[in-house]
Amino acid sequence: MTKKPPALPRAPLAYENPAFLDSPDGRITRILSEYSEPLARFRRENIQDTVVFFGSARFVPLDDASRALKILANTGSREAAPADEQPATQHESKTGKRSSLKVRRAEASIETAGYYEDARRLAFLLTEWAQALRFPHHRFVVTSGGGPGIMEAANRGAYDAGGKTIGLNIRLPFEQRPNPYITPALNFEFHYFFMRKYWFAYLAKALVVFPGGFGTIDEMFELLTLMQTNKLAKKITVLIYGSAYWKEVLNFDALVGKGAVSPKDLKLFHFVDDPDEAFALLKDSLTRHHLAKEAQPASARSAEEEAPEITPTRI
Numbered sequence: 001m002t003k004k005p006p007a008l009p010r011a012p013l014a015y016e017n018p019a020f021l022d023s024p025d026g027r028i029t030r031i032l033s034e035y036s037e038p039l040a041r042f043r044r045e046n047i048q049d050t051v052v053f054f055g056s057a058r059f060v061p062l063d064d065a066s067r068a069l070k071i072l073a074n075t076g077s078r079e080a081a082p083a084d085e086q087p088a089t090q091h092e093s094k095t096g097k098r099s100s101l102k103v104r105r106a107e108a109s110i111e112t113a114g115y116y117e118d119a120r121r122l123a124f125l126l127t128e129w130a131q132a133l134r135f136p137h138h139r140f141v142v143t144s145g146g147g148p149g150i151m152e153a154a155n156r157g158a159y160d161a162g163g164k165t166i167g168l169n170i171r172l173p174f175e176q177r178p179n180p181y182i183t184p185a186l187n188f189e190f191h192y193f194f195m196r197k198y199w200f201a202y203l204a205k206a207l208v209v210f211p212g213g214f215g216t217i218d219e220m221f222e223l224l225t226l227m228q229t230n231k232l233a234k235k236i237t238v239l240i241y242g243s244a245y246w247k248e249v250l251n252f253d254a255l256v257g258k259g260a261v262s263p264k265d266l267k268l269f270h271f272v273d274d275p276d277e278a279f280a281l282l283k284d285s286l287t288r289h290h291l292a293k294e295a296q297p298a299s300a301r302s303a304e305e306e307a308p309e310i311t312p313t314r315i
Helices: 024-044 063-069 091-093 100-131 149-160 193-204 214-228 245-248 253-259 264-268 275-294
Strands: 050-054 141-144 165-170 187-190 204-209 237-240 270-271
Touching: 024 141, 024 193, 050 091, 050 100, 050 214, 050 245, 050 253, 063 100, 063 264, 091 253, 100 141, 100 149, 100 237, 100 275, 165 193, 187 193, 193 204, 204 214, 214 237, 214 264, 245 270, 253 270, 270 275
Parallel strands: 050 141, 050 204, 141 165, 165 187, 204 237, 237 270
Antiparallel strands: none
């Protein structure tokens, strides 16, 4: 007669089993979680739609730049880049110990700090206006990637205006913390870039693209491609902030000249250089394309134009 084995402990529930959830077999569960959990939170916080701000994580406020700018090692990182990549200091300038890269970055530091201040003001103006709208849900909520730089500036401006503001952060191999101006209940962290991008697009009624690097360019063209291919069941206003920067970095006219895009594709966005000008364009476009339509009798609108808690898209 065989000996009875010892009693087994209870097996973990599947949704409480980290070995499964963190495995390749649990990937579909992780992906669905990054869809359903944000959706539940947006509904709970009465968020109807957003205005998304993209831009470099490396730009700092003007007062910081005027003291000692520190270029960051990576997008979103709190760690500074090596000393030879930093802007030239006053001491280096006086002693002649400065490289051409240091000189260029020192000259750019005040300009890029100006973008931080402009993003902060634009987010303030937008939030102040949106809060005065009489709707049961929060409209045109300022949203960023949740990190430092332009992202912080956008959340900070909305915070200064007393409004809710969203941060869609991403977990990266290096340190990235959410900036302190995000509304705590709307502070998100994603593992998958594509799910983060989904939430940028799903709620957005407008996009403001400040100067930035690879990440900013990637996110901007992702949204422009969705618009170009009619994958969004709504009108999105796209403002590209800082025309001198962007026209030096990207040659949009060359894309048309080479036949890579149509001339009409350049009408998908507008260049702006002033926060008050940008706000006026946003206010006008959001009013014409969204608020004015929603003021019509329900019988005059198609089902696709109805305004539920979260506006539908086809993506």
